[in-house]
Amino acid sequence: MSKKKFSVNGNFKDSINTVKLLTERKKFIGSAPAVLPTRTDDFGVNKVAKSLHPKEQKLVISRIEEHADIAKSYYFKSESAPLAYFKAGQYLTFRLEIGNSVVTRSYSIASSPASALNGEYQITVKRISDGFVSDYILDNWNVGDSVTAYAPEGNMTYNPLRDAGTIVAIAGGSGITPFLSLARAIDQGDEACSLTLLYGCRNSDEILFKSELDSLAEKNGKINVVYVLSHSDEEGYEKGFVGADVIRKYAPEGKYSIFVCGPGGLYKFLETELPKLGLEKKYIRFEVFSSGKKAEDPKKFSIKVINRGEETEIKANSNETVLCAFERAGIEVPARCHTGECGFCRSKLVSGKVYIPEGEDKRRIADMQFNFIHPCCCFPESDLVVRIN
Amino acid sequence: MIKNYDAIVIGAGNGGLVASARLAKEGKKTLLIERHNLPGGFATSFVRGRFEFEASLHELCGVGPITGKSPLQKIFEEVGAADKIEWVSLDEAFRLITLNENDKCDYSMPLGKEAFINKLEEYDPGSSAVVRKIFDLIESIEKTLDFVDNIDDFKPSMIKEIFSEHTEFLKVANYSVDEVLKAFGASKTTRDILNGYWCYLGQPTDELNVIHYFTMLHAYIIDGAVIPRGRSHQISTALLEAFTENGGEAWFNTSVTKIIVKDGVATGVVLDNGTQINAKAVICNASPYNAFTKLMDEKDIPEKFKKEVNARTLSSKGFAVFLGLNRSADELGLNNHTYFIYPNNDNRQCYELSKKLETNDVQATVCLNRAFDDCSPEGTSILYMTSIFAGDEWSKVSVADYHKTKTAFAEKMIDNFEKATGIAIRDYIEEIEIAAPMTYARYTDAPAGTIYGYESSKEDGIVKRIVFDLIEKGMPGLYFAGGYTVRHMGYSPSYTTGNLAAKAAILAMEKEAK
Numbered sequence: 089m090s091k092k093k094f095s096v097n098g099n100f101k102d103s104i105n106t107v108k109l110l111t112e113r114k115k116f117i118g119s120a121p122a123v124l125p126t127r128t129d130d131f132g133v134n135k136v137a138k139s140l141h142p143k144e145q146k147l148v149i150s151r152i153e154e155h156a157d158i159a160k161s162y163y164f165k166s167e168s169a170p171l172a173y174f175k176a177g178q179y180l181t182f183r184l185e186i187g188n189s190v191v192t193r194s195y196s197i198a199s200s201p202a203s204a205l206n207g208e209y210q211i212t213v214k215r216i217s218d219g220f221v222s223d224y225i226l227d228n229w230n231v232g233d234s235v236t237a238y239a240p241e242g243n244m245t246y247n248p249l250r251d252a253g254t255i256v257a258i259a260g261g262s263g264i265t266p267f268l269s270l271a272r273a274i275d276q277g278d279e280a281c282s283l284t285l286l287y288g289c290r291n292s293d294e295i296l297f298k299s300e301l302d303s304l305a306e307k308n309g310k311i312n313v314v315y316v317l318s319h320s321d322e323e324g325y326e327k328g329f330v331g332a333d334v335i336r337k338y339a340p341e342g343k344y345s346i347f348v349c350g351p352g353g354l355y356k357f358l359e360t361e362l363p364k365l366g367l368e369k370k371y372i373r374f375e376v377f378s379s380g381k382k383a384e385d386p387k388k389f390s391i392k393v394i395n396r397g398e399e400t401e402i403k404a405n406s407n408e409t410v411l412c413a414f415e416r417a418g419i420e421v422p423a424r425c426h427t428g429e430c431g432f433c434r435s436k437l438v439s440g441k442v443y444i445p446e447g448e449d450k451r452r453i454a455d456m457q458f459n460f461i462h463p464c465c466c467f468p469e470s471d472l473v474v475r476i477n
Numbered sequence: 478m479i480k481n482y483d484a485i486v487i488g489a490g491n492g493g494l495v496a497s498a499r500l501a502k503e504g505k506k507t508l509l510i511e512r513h514n515l516p517g518g519f520a521t522s523f524v525r526g527r528f529e530f531e532a533s534l535h536e537l538c539g540v541g542p543i544t545g546k547s548p549l550q551k552i553f554e555e556v557g558a559a560d561k562i563e564w565v566s567l568d569e570a571f572r573l574i575t576l577n578e579n580d581k582c583d584y585s586m587p588l589g590k591e592a593f594i595n596k597l598e599e600y601d602p603g604s605s606a607v608v609r610k611i612f613d614l615i616e617s618i619e620k621t622l623d624f625v626d627n628i629d630d631f632k633p634s635m636i637k638e639i640f641s642e643h644t645e646f647l648k649v650a651n652y653s654v655d656e657v658l659k660a661f662g663a664s665k666t667t668r669d670i671l672n673g674y675w676c677y678l679g680q681p682t683d684e685l686n687v688i689h690y691f692t693m694l695h696a697y698i699i700d701g702a703v704i705p706r707g708r709s710h711q712i713s714t715a716l717l718e719a720f721t722e723n724g725g726e727a728w729f730n731t732s733v734t735k736i737i738v739k740d741g742v743a744t745g746v747v748l749d750n751g752t753q754i755n756a757k758a759v760i761c762n763a764s765p766y767n768a769f770t771k772l773m774d775e776k777d778i779p780e781k782f783k784k785e786v787n788a789r790t791l792s793s794k795g796f797a798v799f800l801g802l803n804r805s806a807d808e809l810g811l812n813n814h815t816y817f818i819y820p821n822n823d824n825r826q827c828y829e830l831s832k833k834l835e836t837n838d839v840q841a842t843v844c845l846n847r848a849f850d851d852c853s854p855e856g857t858s859i860l861y862m863t864s865i866f867a868g869d870e871w872s873k874v875s876v877a878d879y880h881k882t883k884t885a886f887a888e889k890m891i892d893n894f895e896k897a898t899g900i901a902i903r904d905y906i907e908e909i910e911i912a913a914p915m916t917y918a919r920y921t922d923a924p925a926g927t928i929y930g931y932e933s934s935k936e937d938g939i940v941k942r943i944v945f946d947l948i949e950k951g952m953p954g955l956y957f958a959g960g961y962t963v964r965h966m967g968y969s970p971s972y973t974t975g976n977l978a979a980k981a982a983i984l985a986m987e988k989e990a991k
Contacts, residue, residue, distance in 0.1 A: 094614060095648060096660040102648040109651040109941050116936035120788035122780040127770040131925040132872025133794070137918035139876050173876045205877055223655075243525065249888055250906045309814035370803050396728045422514055422730050431523070434514055450524050454707035454714045458561075477729045 142172055143237045147209070149233045155296050158216040159262060160226055161198065168232065171204045174240035176273040177266040177347070177375070180211060181424045183236040187226050191415045192423045193221040196349065196375065197240060198265035199299075200272035211444075213297060214262035215349075218381075241424050244347055244375040246270065246281045252343035252371060254282040258330045258358065260350025261289065264296050266375060267349065271301065275308045282310040286339050288330045290352065291320040301384070314338050329357055332364035349375040376427045382407050382445070382467055388466045394417055394438070394475040410435075410442065410463035410474065421463065421476055428465035437461045440472030478752045482508045484982055485746055485756040487733045487772075490518025490921070491968055492958030493762030494716040495975030496982075498556035500760075501725035503983050505750030508754060509717075509725060510746070512732040518762070518921050518959075520927065520968065525908040527854050532912075533928075534709040535677070535815060535843050538693070541700025542566035543589050544858060545705075548626070549969055552976050553715075557722060561715035564703040564850045566696060572813040573673045574897040576838055581822040584670050586812065590699045601666040601780070601947030611661055611671070614645060615691045615699070621646035622692060630984060631947050632849055646688065650940045654682035654690045669822040676817060676841050679793035679865050679929045681825040688805070689965065692832070696969065704848040709968070736761070736955070738777035743954035746772075757989070758982035763977070764961040766924050779952065789937050790968070793831075793865035794914040795928035798887040799883035801908030806846040806858040810900045814847035816840075818897045832868035840864050840890050843859040860902065862890050869925050871914040926933035929967075930960035939965050956982050 095102050128134055131245065147164035154160055164171075177312055179194040195212040199210035213225050229235070244266060246255060257267040273279040276298065291296050295315055316326040316334055326334055335346070346367065349356060362372060386405035393400045393412055404413035411433055414421050422432040428450045437459045448465040455461075487498045489511035495689040500507040507703060519533040539549035542564070553559040570586040570593065584600055587593060590612060591917045621643040621740050627637060649657050656805055658668050670681045674693060681699065682690065697701075706710045735747040736759055746757040750859075761768050769786055802809065819827050820838045830836040842862040845852045874882045891903055913924020929938055946963040956978040960966030964974050 094610065094645070094661070096652055096656055099648070102652075104566045105652065106647050106650045109944065112936060113941040113945055117781070117784050117788045120784040123787065124770060124775055124778075124783060125766070126924075128767050128922060128924040131869065131870070131918075132874070133914045133926045134874050134918045134922075134924065136874065136879060137915040137926075140879065141919045162933075169877075173879070175880060190811065223975070232815065237522045247884070247909055249884065249903070250909045368803060368907075370905075396731065397726055429524075432514060450708050452522050452529055452708070454522075454526060454711035457707060457711070458714050458718055460714070477731065 091218070105232060109333055113397040118224070125401060127366070128184050139170060142169060143238075145169070145172060145237045145239065147235050147237055148326075149231050149235065149391050150227055151206040151281075151316045152229070152231055152293075156293065157215075158294055158333055159212050159296060161210055161212045162237070163228060164209045165207055171207060171209055172239045173204050174201055175245035176201055176279055177245040180209065180240055181238045181377075183238070184224065186221070188418045189282075189415050190418050190420045191221055192421075192426075194241075194425060196242075196263075196266040198268045200269055201278055202273070205207065212262055212265050212296075238424060241430055242375065243429075244349065244373050246279050248280060250370065251281065251343040251345040254284060254340045254344040256284045256286065256335060256339050256344045258335075258346060258348045258350070258354070259285065259287045260330075260354035261294070262296065263350030263354070263375070264317060265349075268297050268301070271304050271311050274310050282312075282340070284312045284314070284344070286314050286316055286330045286334060286338060288316045288318060288350070291317055292322050310339065312395055327399075330354075330355065331361040335365060343371070345371045345373065347373050347375070349350070376475075381412075390471050391468065392419075392473045394473070395419065395477050404468045404472070406468055408467070410461070410468060410472070413468070414463060419476070423464055426464045428462045433463050434460055435463055436475040438473035438475055442466035442471040442472065443469050480508075480752065480754050482756045483981075483986065484508075484758040484760060485510065485754050486760040486762060487746065488518065488735075488959070489513075489516040489713070489717065489727065489729075490762045490959050491520050491971035492712075492960070492962070492978065493518075493760065493973035494713060494720070495552060495556065495972045496760045496762070496956075496958050496979040497551075497725055497727070498558060498716050498720040498723070499976055499979035500982065501720050501723035502556045503552030503979075505983065505986070507720075508756075509720065509723045509727040510731050510733050510748065511727065511729050512922075513920060514729050515713075515750070516717040516727070517708075517710060517919070520709035520713045522710040523910070524709035525799070525910055526801060527857070528859055528908050529708060530799040530801070530859065530910065531708045531843075531845065531922070532567065533797075534661050534704070534708075534968060535841060535863070536567055536702035536704060537968055538696035538702050539701065539972070540564055540703045541696070544699060544702055544703030546700045549972055552972060556714075556716070557719035557845040558715040561718060562711055563706040565706055567702045567814060567848055568706065569814045570698060571673050571815040571817050573670065573819070575819050576820050576893060576897055577821040580823070582669065582822060584673070586670060586673065588698055588701050593698050593962050599665060599672055600670065601664055604664060604667045607661050607663050608667060608671075611663065612699070614649070614657070614846045615695050617645040618649070618691050619690055619695045622688075625943065628947075644985055649687050652687050653935065654685050654687045657687045665822075672822075672824055672928075673817055674733070675824045675969070676839055676865060678933055679828075680933045681828045681869070683825050684935040685933055686935075686940055689933055689939035697812060706849060720964070731761075733772060736772045736777075737773075738773065738952070739741055741779075741952065741953055749984070757954070757986050758954045758956060760958055760978050760982060762959045763922070763931070764924070764959065765957055766961060768957075770879060780969075782952075790934060791869075791925055791927045792929035792932040793867055794869070794871055794926040795912065795917045796864040796866060796883075796886060796914065797912040798862040798890055799908075799910040799912070800860040800862070800902065800906055801853065802858045802902060802905040802907045803860065803907040805856050806844055806850070809858065809902060809905065810860060811844040811846070811860065814844055816894070816898065817843075818843040828867050829890055831864070831866055834886060837864060837866060838889075838893055840893060842894060857907070862894065864890060865928070866914065871926060879913070879915065883911045886913075887911045930962075930965060939963075953985070
């Protein structure tokens with residue numbers, strides 16, 4: 089301290105002021121009521137948080153709609169709490185027990201956000217080759233069945249602060265569903281963007297929701313729909329694949345954002361097509377659903393799984409993800425996206441080697457440093473020890 | 478199923494992680510329970526596109542690169558986590574800009590005592606004599622707190638030492654920042670600059686305890702600040718790794734549903750799967766608020782605990798905008814690491830205005846590339862904007878209005894940033910994520926989305942908390958750690974209280990063993 093002693097109100101008053109802190113505090117606590125305060129869950133903020141992100145949702149199938157032989161739409165009501173609200177473009181992850189397996193699979197929500205507030209979700213499931221879970225759903229889910237879903241997740245949503253005012257959406261097959269949701273949301277006034285939908289199918293019979301899409305485009309000037317058929321030449325449709333030429337033909341003047349949802353083949357094709365447009369990376373967004381498989385002759389490995397202090401030994405194949413091995417063995421993992429993005433399944437790789445396909449490693453820097461993995465996009469390359477919890 | 482441990486730690490937030498790591502290091506059989514799938518609580522990160530965003534840390538004080546005074550580094554070393562974290566030192570304290578044309582200012586302040594005093598002299602010629610005296614007091618207060626910090630087992634004889642050796646501390650112990658700065662005769666400009674950090678505690682300086690604030694000034698300006706290269710997630714994961722390396726067990730995706738109390742003593746917990754865990758110590762990194770309203774039977778809660786919770790006020794609610802920009806910091810002109818943008822320099826008024834969505838214009842924004850440019854891919858940058866809300870305005874926002882409300886407030890923050898700095902960022906947003914109070918409630922179970930624990934009000938300032946923590950007994954077997962406890966909120970205080978809680982638990986176990 090400086091030579092001259094410092095005081096605030098003189099030494100005497102300062103001392104009194106300090107001593108006062110004891111009585112002030114005692115009075116402060118002593119005069120408060122000895123009752124329980126507002127419960128954390130009862131604050132408006134916490135109620136909304138819980139409503140947006142419930143731990144899980146118990147749903148009942150209220151209606152099933154057949155789309156020729158190609159796909160089925162499932163409509164759900166809630167068994168108890170209101171359905172979690174979402175942004176158009178998000179997906180629901182379902183938890184299923186199939187035989188001895190416990191699996192999670194994600195499906196984009198086709199219904200509008202407003203319909204969730206009115207108590208209904210819709211997803212559409214298409215029959216695909218090697219679709220273990222999709223086939224199971226199509227063959228087994230009936231009206232009145234109870235199913236378990238988690239809260240809506242996903243980042244392929246319109247954000248006016250980031251995206252251009254027009255979304256050019258490229259849909260392939262059942263990848264139409266997030267954009268049907270977006271079109272409905274625009275029509276209901278819940279999203280402010282315009283939508284140009286480029287919907288690729290093999291032929292006109294495979295187009296899902298055609299009449300609704302046509303009527304949305306008809307009545308709402310912000311919505312445009314173009315069908316692009318790859319395997320048939322029909323009048324009133326574009327012929328070919330949704331590539332740079334088609335996009336250029338229908339995209340608006342000025343800035344636009346491209347959103348893509350569809351099967352693997354579509355992404356492969358667009359990888360060479362989209363660069364031709366010279367768009368900045370910020371204007372291109374993908375929703376990727378991966379199959380969790382890789383083409384090769386499987387080598388057999390074993391995985392020691394540690395979960396809450398308990399150890400289990402399970403079998404694994406080199407051509408299937410670590411998450412696949414967990415699912416087969418009936419080990420429950422909090423997985424959601426299956427693409428490495430959401431990080432819910434993050435686990436510690438205690439020992440062993442895994443392969444992560446290029447572009448799918450979306451881990452945090454420190455997770456790489458400490459050998460944490462996202463089992464949904466890792467393939468075993470040796471015997472492993474993995475700690476889930 | 479019943480299992481037995483020496484200690485159970487509820488929550489892997491900053492306090493819980495350090496407490497766990499300390500207990501395991503001291504050979505205690507410890508179980509750490511976390512309901513989320515990640516360690517850290519607020520101290521985490523997330524990936525969007527090609528960016529990894531820091532979730533909450535602006536700068537870390539307590540690992541002082543300037544003076545080498547590093548109480549946190551000491552803790553991290555002792556528990557075996559230090560060599561797992563890579564620190565980057567910062568040169569800059571903050572750039573402070575006000576929006577109000579009638580109270581316009583733009584101050585860029587460096588870290589380091591001499592550099593800070595010299596820069597302040599440039600903005601406020603003739604100030605340095607007074608500012609030096611203020612720094613003398615700051616350093617004197619720090620000595621007292623070091624003394625208190627090193628008390629492992631309080632004895633009444635120590636009071637005598639405090640009264641004879643720590644008179645400066647005792648004089649100002651119950652004053653606000655404003656009362657003391659005015660007594661020094663500090664000019665308005667000097668006070669505006671010295672008070673720049675007020676938003677980090679969320680309390681106006683007319684009631685914020687001077688000891689509390691001056692300790693923070695010491696930690697930042699004199700000792701210096703750092704950033705962990707792997708974001709705060711690197712600290713959290715390093716602590717978890719140290720904990721498991723020393724034999725600790727951590728269970729994620731697991732919730733505690735009840736703290737078991739027998740005859741006024743906490744003896745264990747019950748988990749969401751029904752498992753009962755018995756332990757000699759229960760370290761609670763959940764807030765006392767949550768413990769009392771969610772985890773304990775009302776009959777088990779002492780009357781004093783209930784009064785404490787009701788007397789105190791939940792502090793600021795958090796809001797953040799995370800931006801991944803597709804231009805480099807140089808290209809955009811983002812030349813500063815920390816931007817404080819306030820409506821004006823009257824922080825009481827700023828605080829009152831922060832109670833409403835329409836009038837809240839407080840923001841603290843960090844450009845991480847100014848700590849280390851390779852935090853994002855070449856040609857890009859990361860901007861992380863935060864605001865605080867006093868009051869509970871967000872509880873009025875409905876589910877249906879949620880997305881629009883948070884997007885509108887984020888837009889206002891971006892507009893304010895552009896207006897204050899003259900830097901255009903809107904067209905370069907490649908990734909954006911917005912965290913509202915609901916987001917903090919979701920991930921940390923914070924009541925009303927509170928990020929700063931209890932308000933550091935006049936009645937509940939840090940000195941009163943420390944004094945009463947020393948002289949009053951809590952519940953045997955139950956130890957609180959984290960942002961709602963004696964040191965108030967923040968990274969450094971939470972790590973510290975985690976360490977203190979573990980030490981107290983170990984001491985009690987040793988006494989019991991004798």
